[in-house]
Amino acid sequence: MSFIVVQAITGLASAASLFLIAVGLSIVFGVTRVVNFAHGSLYMLGAYLAFSFTAAFGDTFFGYLAAILLAAVVVGGLGAVMETSLLRRIYRAPELFQLLATFGVVLVVQDLTRMIWGADDLFAPRMPGLDGAINIFGHAVPEYDLFLIATAFVVLGGLWLLFRHTRFGVLVRAATEDREMVAALGIDQRWLFTGAFILGAALAGLGGALQIPRQAASLSMDLNIIVDAFVVVVVGGMGSIMGAFVAAVLISELLAFGVVIFPQITLVLIFAVMAVTLVLKPSGLFGRPEFTTQEDRRNPDPPLRAGDGLSRIFWWGLLVAGVAAPLVIGDFAIIVLTEIAILALFAASLHFLLWGGGLITFGHAAYFGLGAYGSGLAVFHLSLGMAPALLLAPLAGAAGALLFGWFCVRLSGIYMAMLTLAFAQIAWSAAFQWGGFTGGDNGILGVWPSDWASDPFVFYYLAFAVCAAVIWGLRHTVFSPFGYTLRATRDSALRSAAIGVDVTRHRWLAFTLAGAAAGVAGGFFAFAKGSVFPEVLFVSTSVDGLVMVLLGGVQSLAGPILGAIALTEIETELTRLTDLWQLCLGILIILLVVVLPHGLAGLSAFMRRRQP
Amino acid sequence: MNVLTVEKLSKAFGGVQAVGGVSFAVAPGERVALIGPNGAGKTTLFNCINGQLRPDDGRIEMSGRDVTGQAPHRIWRHGVGRTFQITATFASMTVAENIQVALASADGAAKGLGRRLSARYRAEAEVLIELVGLAARTEDPAAELPYGDLKRLELAVAMTNEPSLLLMDEPTAGMAADARGGMMDLVDVMVAERGVAVLFTEHDMDVVFGHADRVIVLDRGQIIAEGSPDEIRGDATVRAVYLGTFDEATV
Numbered sequence: 001m002s003f004i005v006v007q008a009i010t011g012l013a014s015a016a017s018l019f020l021i022a023v024g025l026s027i028v029f030g031v032t033r034v035v036n037f038a039h040g041s042l043y044m045l046g047a048y049l050a051f052s053f054t055a056a057f058g059d060t061f062f063g064y065l066a067a068i069l070l071a072a073v074v075v076g077g078l079g080a081v082m083e084t085s086l087l088r089r090i091y092r093a094p095e096l097f098q099l100l101a102t103f104g105v106v107l108v109v110q111d112l113t114r115m116i117w118g119a120d121d122l123f124a125p126r127m128p129g130l131d132g133a134i135n136i137f138g139h140a141v142p143e144y145d146l147f148l149i150a151t152a153f154v155v156l157g158g159l160w161l162l163f164r165h166t167r168f169g170v171l172v173r174a175a176t177e178d179r180e181m182v183a184a185l186g187i188d189q190r191w192l193f194t195g196a197f198i199l200g201a202a203l204a205g206l207g208g209a210l211q212i213p214r215q216a217a218s219l220s221m222d223l224n225i226i227v228d229a230f231v232v233v234v235v236g237g238m239g240s241i242m243g244a245f246v247a248a249v250l251i252s253e254l255l256a257f258g259v260v261i262f263p264q265i266t267l268v269l270i271f272a273v274m275a276v277t278l279v280l281k282p283s284g285l286f287g288r289p290e291f292t293t294q295e296d297r298r299n300p301d302p303p304l305r306a307g308d309g310l311s312r313i314f315w316w317g318l319l320v321a322g323v324a325a326p327l328v329i330g331d332f333a334i335i336v337l338t339e340i341a342i343l344a345l346f347a348a349s350l351h352f353l354l355w356g357g358g359l360i361t362f363g364h365a366a367y368f369g370l371g372a373y374g375s376g377l378a379v380f381h382l383s384l385g386m387a388p389a390l391l392l393a394p395l396a397g398a399a400g401a402l403l404f405g406w407f408c409v410r411l412s413g414i415y416m417a418m419l420t421l422a423f424a425q426i427a428w429s430a431a432f433q434w435g436g437f438t439g440g441d442n443g444i445l446g447v448w449p450s451d452w453a454s455d456p457f458v459f460y461y462l463a464f465a466v467c468a469a470v471i472w473g474l475r476h477t478v479f480s481p482f483g484y485t486l487r488a489t490r491d492s493a494l495r496s497a498a499i500g501v502d503v504t505r506h507r508w509l510a511f512t513l514a515g516a517a518a519g520v521a522g523g524f525f526a527f528a529k530g531s532v533f534p535e536v537l538f539v540s541t542s543v544d545g546l547v548m549v550l551l552g553g554v555q556s557l558a559g560p561i562l563g564a565i566a567l568t569e570i571e572t573e574l575t576r577l578t579d580l581w582q583l584c585l586g587i588l589i590i591l592l593v594v595v596l597p598h599g600l601a602g603l604s605a606f607m608r609r610r611q612p
Numbered sequence: 613m614n615v616l617t618v619e620k621l622s623k624a625f626g627g628v629q630a631v632g633g634v635s636f637a638v639a640p641g642e643r644v645a646l647i648g649p650n651g652a653g654k655t656t657l658f659n660c661i662n663g664q665l666r667p668d669d670g671r672i673e674m675s676g677r678d679v680t681g682q683a684p685h686r687i688w689r690h691g692v693g694r695t696f697q698i699t700a701t702f703a704s705m706t707v708a709e710n711i712q713v714a715l716a717s718a719d720g721a722a723k724g725l726g727r728r729l730s731a732r733y734r735a736e737a738e739v740l741i742e743l744v745g746l747a748a749r750t751e752d753p754a755a756e757l758p759y760g761d762l763k764r765l766e767l768a769v770a771m772t773n774e775p776s777l778l779l780m781d782e783p784t785a786g787m788a789a790d791a792r793g794g795m796m797d798l799v800d801v802m803v804a805e806r807g808v809a810v811l812f813t814e815h816d817m818d819v820v821f822g823h824a825d826r827v828i829v830l831d832r833g834q835i836i837a838e839g840s841p842d843e844i845r846g847d848a849t850v851r852a853v854y855l856g857t858f859d860e861a862t863v
Binding site (some may be wrong): 301302303304476477479480481482483484485487488490491492494495496497498499500501502503506509 | 662683684685686688689693694696700701702703704705706709712713714716717718721722723724725726727728729730732753766769770772773
């Protein structure tokens with residue numbers, strides 16, 4: 001009994017920070033309809049700032065408290081800068097662009113934080129006056145945990161008062177419930193949006209600052225917390241404060257007890273909670289269903305034109321270049337070229353879902369990574385040769401997509417993006433946690449091609465031939481009845497159902513097909529690198545894929561190929577020149593979204609527009 | 613056998629009984645108008661029949677088969693074509709492709725990975741395009757069609773599975789008054805040439821009295837009158853309930 005109480009308190013203490021960040025995310029979403037990926041970066045900045053402030057004047061209880069609050073205020077100010085300089089420009093952009101642009105901020109903040117505070121974890125002293133423990137039923141419970149829980153309730157109460165009894169709060173609630181109505185009332189929305197963003201940012205900063213006595217400030221805390229926060233808002237329901245609170249408590253308690261009872265499967269528990277919630281109530285425990293339906297295509301794509309002169313020249317030119325290039329380039333270039341062929345397939349499989357089906361996935365790395373692990377594990381555990389191991393790759397990718405996709409295709413828009421991301425991160429964590437099977441952090445080594453393909457040129461031609469064939473297959477699928485029907489579900493789910501299409505099932509099949517294609521790419525990636533590390537499953541891999549698609553131009557079938565070539569080249573060159581690759585990539589993403597939303601393929605139109 | 617039989621259908625939202633025990637039938641080739649003041653339960657009844665809502669009670673049969681509570685894509689398999697109050701078409705496709713996609717689905721080939729869709733069902737599509745008078749628009753993107761043409765395209769799409777019943781939710785909504793007659797004449801052509809029955813809701817009384825064989829009047833979730841256009845025009849209850857609220861609304 002006493003153990004249960006103590007464990008519950010530990011869970012509540014973790015829930016406190018999770019609540020603070022999730023509620024901020026939720027408030028910002030409610031008002032602006034933007035899911036701010038960089039919310040985790042604001043949390044991280046809160047922690048780093050609090051570290052510096054407590055070092056300066058945190059020797060006493062009140063000094064420490066002031067340091068934490070000051071960190072929150074400064075992060076709120078940074079939020080104001082972010083809202084007015086970036087978010088304001090993308091409120092009308094598609095959801096995917098909003099997510100990507102804010103992910104660009106994540107990358108920029110990462111490198112800036114590393115420049116300012118260094119790469120090492122920073123340990124802050126405990127809070128003076130709360131550095132002891134209280135004895136509860138014979139167990140020592142840190143005083144600070146109780147302080148955290150109390151803080152969470154104070155914030156919850158404060159938010160309740162704010163939303164009930166101030167004009168600002170009432171407007172925020174009104175905007176969350178009916179944005180058009182608030183606009184029609186003649187309220188200055190810019191002020192409201194900025195205000196809500198500052199509030200959300202300050203809450204994130206507070207959540208981060210409050211963490212430093214419990215955990216070190218580190219460069220990985222931004223993405224770790226944002227994924228947890230996504231899980232919380234998906235389970236609790238977007239835009240709901242109560243939802244954020246209840247879900248944060250639910251998830252944290254589940255983890256607190258799960259770690260003790262089934263330490264190996266805490267991830268599976270979270271997966272199960274999410275799955276059950278989404279099946280029973282797709283909009284989350286306290287969410288509103290209207291957020292999940294969207295059938296708004298103000299700028300429909302032009303109809304597909306198959307094989308006109310120009311595109312035929314492009315595809316044949318690409319094929320000839322791919323075949324001829326090894327004859328003229330050196331040994332290092334052949335490795336880069338192999339990678340381009342593989343990543344082009346990865347990007348094409350993502351594009352197939354994104355453009356061909358309107359399915360916004362932010363976790364495509366899961367299927368790429370499963371393909372890589374499928375091949376790697378087959379070599380490592382079963383001692384299979386390259387060819388059979390490569391055959392397992394699409395099966396692994398498809399199996400993962402079949403399982404995750406079943407849930408994902410039931411949602412749409414931003415919910416789908418967050419859920420796909422959450423699943424990919426779960427796969428990533430599983431690769432870490434399940435060290436005995438996957439090699440964990442050390443990865444799987446020695447995944448080398450068979451002797452006949454060990455020459456880089458031979459391996460290149462193999463990878464090129466297979467990837468080109470699968471890309472051609474995906475392209476053909478777009479023109480087939482299956483592909484047209486998929487695009488039909490994107491254009492109008494209502495009409496699709498009315499002509500007998502099982503929309504959910506069709507999307508699910510497409511998801512699985514794209515997962516299999518990404519798996520093929522992943523399998524070749526494993527053999528190209530000779531190893532598999534958990535990073536292949538990480539969100540940055542998903543984002544690389546998205547950047548390739550956007551860079552090339554999302555409305556063009558050639559886009560992902562162009563994007564893969566461009567991004568790989570840029571990355572190869574830039575990493576030679578600077579170690580601030582993330583910063584450059586982040587700025588590139590933001591520029592892409594804000595300035596060049598149609599990618600390289602849309603560059604010419606952009607140039608024309610600029611000329612007077 | 614009736615193409616549609618609705619028996620004691622009920623649907624409530626919270627405490628509000630939107631449809632309370634409605635029964636009627638539609639015979640093959642019959643044109644039935646469903647009218648009633650705002651809030652009468654027309655849309656709810658319609659959405660129960662087309663599968664968007666699951667009724668609380670009652671039974672829906674199509675050509676003798678029980679389809680109660682089936683999803684919209686299954687309802688279509690029973691030979692039901694639908695048009696919407698606000699047209700729903702595939703904006704990124706041409707007129708021909710819109711119809712080809714529907715024909716592929718009718719043929720059970722929606723999951724086909726083989727031959728390109730643009731080369732399939734072309735002749736059948738052109739017949740339907742001709743029938744609704746869009747031949748000059750065949751290769752135009754649906755996104756560029758004027759609204760009246762979109763309505764025609766939607767009707768052609770709804771006809772792809774050679775339906776025995778068309779469900780049309782306000783077929784002339786959003787159209788200019790002088791274009792409505794043309795649209796309904798087209799529907800009459802479908803009835804005459806293809807033998808399809810039509811169940812439609814409508815606000816425009818000229819359309820109702822000019823193009824329905826039978827009119828069903830709904831008020832507060834109940835059928836209050838049913839009969840030929842002439843009978844309905846002369847029905848005192850209908851005048852009191854329906855036209856009464858109409859008068860109030862226009863005051």
